[in-house]
Amino acid sequence: MEEAQRQAALAVRLVHEVNTAMTKIELNRFQHALKKKLADLEDGNRNRGAIAIETSPDEMDRIQHGQERDLAIGALDRDSRLLGEVRAALIRIDARTYGICIDCEEDISMKRLTAVPWTASCITCAQAADCVASEPWSASQELLVGTR
Numbered sequence: 176m177e178e179a180q181r182q183a184a185l186a187v188r189l190v191h192e193v194n195t196a197m198t199k200i201e202l203n204r205f206q207h208a209l210k211k212k213l214a215d216l217e218d219g220n221r222n223r224g225a226i227a228i229e230t231s232p233d234e235m236d237r238i239q240h241g242q243e244r245d246l247a248i249g250a251l252d253r254d255s256r257l258l259g260e261v262r263a264a265l266i267r268i269d270a271r272t273y274g275i276c277i278d279c280e281e282d283i284s285m286k287r288l289t290a291v292p293w294t295a296s297c298i299t300c301a302q303a304a305d306c307v308a309s310e311p312w313s314a315s316q317e318l319l320v321g322t323r
């Protein structure tokens with residue numbers, strides 16, 4: 176009787192694991208999407224090339240060029256951060272830890288992974304991190320407004 180119960184419990188666990196574990200096909204699909212994104216980002220970096228620092232005797236021109244440069248640097252920053260995230264996600268696929276939140280170790284939902292395949296954390300942890308990250312941003316925004 177006890178053995179039968181043990182077997183039944185094991186069967187339930189196996190079914191659970193099969194249902195929750197990401198299938199090979201799904202994993203391949205994410206890997207494909209990530210590799211495509213990686214190629215896109217690397218192409219973008221190459222095409223953008225070096226950021227020229229232009230000087231101009233005209234004050235307004237200098238400000239204009241400075242703002243354009245800041246924007247370009249901002250985009251470059253975002254892309255290189257994304258590039259790092261995509262690379263890390265590909266490493267997690269190889270390490271068989273893909274789809275598991277790096278913060279709480281819960282499964283990341285399929286919906287979230289489909290929308291953001293390079294995500295390393297579940298929606299709960301990502302939102303918690305966003306709250307912290309948005310504070311310095313709003314502070315610098317106020318700073319910008321203050322200089323005008």
Ligand SMILES: [Zn+2]
Nearest residue numbers: 276279297300
């Ligand atoms: Zn989490």
